[in-house]
Amino acid sequence: MLSGDRAFDLLESVPGVVWETRFETDGRQAMLYVNSAVESLFGYTVDEWMHTPDFWARVIHPEDSERVAEEIRRAVDSCRDAVSRLRIVAREGRVVWCESHYMIVCDERLRPVGLRGVTLDISERIRAEQQYLEQKERLDGIIQSAMDAVITIDESHRIVVFNRAAEQMFRVAADQAIGLPLETFLPEKYVRAHRGHIAEFDRTGVTSRSMTRPGAIEARRMDGSVFPIEATISKVETPGGKLFTAILRDQTEKVRRETRQAYLAKASRIVASSLDYQTTLSNLAEITVPDFADWFAVDLLTADGNSLELVCVSHRDREKVELARELRRRYPVDLKSPMYRTNVVNTGETEFFPEIGDDVLTAAITDPELLLITRSLGLRSSIAVPMRSRGRIIGAITFIQGESNRYYDNLDRDTAEELTGRAAVAIDNARLYRDAQQAIRNRQDILSIVSHDLRNPLHAIEISAVLLKRLAGDDRLEKPVDRISRAARRAMALIEDLNLVAKIEEGGGFRLAREAVSLNALLEEVQDGFQLLAQDKGLTLSVERIEQDATLSVDHKRLYQALANVISNALKFSPAGSVVEVGARRDGDAIAFRVHDEGPGIPAEHFANIFQKNWQGENAKDFGSGLGLYIAKAILEAHGGAVSVESAEGEGTTFFLSLPVS
Amino acid sequence: MKPARVVIIEDEPEIRESLAELLEYEGYPTLAFENGLVGLRYFEESTEDPCVILLDLMMPVMNGWEFLTRFRALGRAAPVVVVSAVSETPEVGDIEAQAFLRKPIDFDVLLATVQSFCA
Numbered sequence: 070m071l072s073g074d075r076a077f078d079l080l081e082s083v084p085g086v087v088w089e090t091r092f093e094t095d096g097r098q099a100m101l102y103v104n105s106a107v108e109s110l111f112g113y114t115v116d117e118w119m120h121t122p123d124f125w126a127r128v129i130h131p132e133d134s135e136r137v138a139e140e141i142r143r144a145v146d147s148c149r150d151a152v153s154r155l156r157i158v159a160r161e162g163r164v165v166w167c168e169s170h171y172m173i174v175c176d177e178r179l180r181p182v183g184l185r186g187v188t189l190d191i192s193e194r195i196r197a198e199q200q201y202l203e204q205k206e207r208l209d210g211i212i213q214s215a216m217d218a219v220i221t222i223d224e225s226h227r228i229v230v231f232n233r234a235a236e237q238m239f240r241v242a243a244d245q246a247i248g249l250p251l252e253t254f255l256p257e258k259y260v261r262a263h264r265g266h267i268a269e270f271d272r273t274g275v276t277s278r279s280m281t282r283p284g285a286i287e288a289r290r291m292d293g294s295v296f297p298i299e300a301t302i303s304k305v306e307t308p309g310g311k312l313f314t315a316i317l318r319d320q321t322e323k324v325r326r327e328t329r330q331a332y333l334a335k336a337s338r339i340v341a342s343s344l345d346y347q348t349t350l351s352n353l354a355e356i357t358v359p360d361f362a363d364w365f366a367v368d369l370l371t372a373d374g375n376s377l378e379l380v381c382v383s384h385r386d387r388e389k390v391e392l393a394r395e396l397r398r399r400y401p402v403d404l405k406s407p408m409y410r411t412n413v414v415n416t417g418e419t420e421f422f423p424e425i426g427d428d429v430l431t432a433a434i435t436d437p438e439l440l441l442i443t444r445s446l447g448l449r450s451s452i453a454v455p456m457r458s459r460g461r462i463i464g465a466i467t468f469i470q471g472e473s474n475r476y477y478d479n480l481d482r483d484t485a486e487e488l489t490g491r492a493a494v495a496i497d498n499a500r501l502y503r504d505a506q507q508a509i510r511n512r513q514d515i516l517s518i519v520s521h522d523l524r525n526p527l528h529a530i531e532i533s534a535v536l537l538k539r540l541a542g543d544d545r546l547e548k549p550v551d552r553i554s555r556a557a558r559r560a561m562a563l564i565e566d567l568n569l570v571a572k573i574e575e576g577g578g579f580r581l582a583r584e585a586v587s588l589n590a591l592l593e594e595v596q597d598g599f600q601l602l603a604q605d606k607g608l609t610l611s612v613e614r615i616e617q618d619a620t621l622s623v624d625h626k627r628l629y630q631a632l633a634n635v636i637s638n639a640l641k642f643s644p645a646g647s648v649v650e651v652g653a654r655r656d657g658d659a660i661a662f663r664v665h666d667e668g669p670g671i672p673a674e675h676f677a678n679i680f681q682k683n684w685q686g687e688n689a690k691d692f693g694s695g696l697g698l699y700i701a702k703a704i705l706e707a708h709g710g711a712v713s714v715e716s717a718e719g720e721g722t723t724f725f726l727s728l729p730v731s
Numbered sequence: 732m733k734p735a736r737v738v739i740i741e742d743e744p745e746i747r748e749s750l751a752e753l754l755e756y757e758g759y760p761t762l763a764f765e766n767g768l769v770g771l772r773y774f775e776e777s778t779e780d781p782c783v784i785l786l787d788l789m790m791p792v793m794n795g796w797e798f799l800t801r802f803r804a805l806g807r808a809a810p811v812v813v814v815s816a817v818s819e820t821p822e823v824g825d826i827e828a829q830a831f832l833r834k835p836i837d838f839d840v841l842l843a844t845v846q847s848f849c850a
Contacts, residue, residue, distance in 0.1 A: 521816075524816055524834070524835075525743045525745075525746065526745065527835075528746055528834055528836070529743060529745030529746045529749060530745075531835060532745070532746055532749035532836065533749045535753070535838050536752055536753045536756070539753070539756060540752075540756060558835070561835050
């Protein structure tokens with residue numbers, strides 16, 4: 070047992086206010102005892118506490134007094150010990166946070182007669198608590214206001230944190246989400262793998278890492294819709310257990326943009342890969358349906374500009390494609406009619422229906438049967454884009470979403486416009502190419518018709534001239550008849566040249582009928598062929614045989630033609646009295662024919678031109694225009710050889726025709 | 732005995748007539764037809780064999796290739812010389828002809844060829 074003095078000393082040494090009160094009949098409390106700690110804590114003297122009636126009611130913070138009075142009343146009523154938090158306004162106005170622990174004092178008949186308790190200064194604790202709360206609020210604020218969805222789960226994979234971004238991303242309120250297993254928000258196919266991921270992540274002890282590359286994983290909303298996400302996960306150990314926090318970012322837009330870029334890049338490759346626009350369009354249809362559209366249709370403006378031709382229509386269902394074609398047959402487009410006034414090929418503007426309501430259909434389609442059929446197709450959303458090429462509208466591409474229940478947005482409209490632009494370029498290129506091909510074919514046809522049809526009458530002229538000469542027996546007829554003959558032969562030769570040029574131009578060169586030909590025999594043939602012509606012009610033709618004859622494997626007729634063309638050219642430009650030299654030289658594995666004249670020469674800048682068929686140089690006449698040298702070059706090249714020229718103005722010209730021997 | 736004739740089958744009238752006159756002048760009796768069909772009709776009626784047939788290839792109604800096939804199908808063995816502007820030998824390679832003369836015709840070569848069959 071403690072003696073009275075010692076008990077008093079003990080009470081005085083408590084670092085808190087020890088006190089006892091008694092309930093007065095007027096409801097107030099009279100202070101029976103208070104220790105001196107009250108002075109150091111609050112600045113009021115023991116006397117003030119003891120002798121001022123209801124002193125505590127004066128010093129308690131006004132905001133707390135009512136609540137504390139209530140708490141005491143309840144404690145008294147239930148006859149239980151209680152704790153109250155209250156603020157005391159100290160003498161100098163300082164507010165001291167306190168905690169009072171008190172018990173009810175009862176008399177022998179168990180009637181409450183007063184309170185006995187201890188009041189402690191808890192300012193430090195309160196400060197710490199406030200600090201904690203502030204920190205927590207700040208943290209919550211950060212998490213809640215984060216742009217990324219933040220979801221924390223405990224060790225049993227139950228959601229404990231679900232921020233506002235998560236609410237928006239998953240379209241569910243946090244209070245509904247918290248407590249649910251995380252798997253609720255994962256597509257079925259990921260659930261098992263996901264548990265494994267978390268377990269492995271936990272085991273490896275890495276505190277944070279990106280879960281996968283973007284777009285590779287998906288999340289699921291409460292309504293079942295699935296969308297791509299990027300996620301990072303982190304782990305914290307708390308006294309309550311491990312917590313895993315996932316930070317999620319919706320990748321829908323990013324994946325869409327990537328998909329769109331890939332789609333357009335593919336389209337560009339397709340457009341560049343073919344000059345046949347039907348092929349191009351069906352390839353474009355293939356990459357468009359069903360990824361970007363359920364329906365893909367390309368219309369081209371007809372030549373008269375009054376209608377549209379459906380040149381490509383694509384849908385996954387063959388029957389639907391047939392239906393579309395059938396509808397177009399039954400309801401041909403008349404662009405001049407009021408129904409098509411707003412057609413994109415008339416307006417030149419993209420027509421975009423994010424949502425095709427019945428009002429859209431009834432406004433666009435006047436025919437009741439067509440309206441009925443169109444309604445049954447379940448069209449949801451559409452984009453129609455006019456195709457332009459070099460400022461002219463050439464048709465339109467229509468993209469429609471139907472049974473897939475997807476709806477287009479502005480990004481899709483941009484994509485559709487980009488794709489249509491590429492398709493228009495493809496069609497334009499194909500048309501230009503087709504026109505160019507047609508023009509070439511026309512020219513070749515004319516060339517071949519003209520040369521074939523000219524040959525027969527010329528031949529008749531020639532035969533008749535020969536006949537005339539034989540029948541006449543009159544010397545005076547000889548010269549004019551010979552002239553007719555020569556002119557007819559020249560015209561025939563020219564036609565042969567034209568024919569050969571046509572063959573060269575058809576591509577792939579012409580066929581060579583190779584045979585073994587003696588080099589010296591060929592030179593002799595040249596001499597026989599041109600001797601008389603040279604003499605007529607007062608020229609000397611000097612043909613030099615080669616010492617060691619060689620056997621060539623060549624098209625005899627063609628090679629002779631090439632040599633003849635070059636020699637004719639030399640004879641044509643040689644002044645009277647000059648010499649034209651023809652020879653051949655072995656040059657390693659090649660034979661080089663040489664044709665030299667003493668004519669005016671060719672300026673070096675024309676060397677490259679003279680072998681061209683279409684050379685139209687101002688001095689063309691002076692150096693030999695026409696087809697001769699062009700043909701000679703083509704013949705030598707067909708044999709794997711080449712033609713070259715050396716010349717200087719006033720020093721004559723030398724042509725070299727070289728041929729590989731083997 | 733009457734000398735055997737030279738038959739000319741050629742659609743171009745000027746060429747056909749000139750050839751015929753020239754050969755007549757050189758002493759060969761001639762018979763000329765304007766296409767393969769007319770020629771074939773003649774040989775279906777006449778059993779007389781010519782010493783040589785000068786045959787053009789590109790002709791309307793019936794061309795030279797078809798004429799030759801059907802002529803041989805009649806069991807006729809008269810020599811045939813193809814006279815054509817068709818230049819590539821492979822195109823006439825399959826033809827059962829005894830010689831090939833390319834247009835424009837060189838008269839000396841033509842006369843030498845005719846002489847070799849009709850001497």
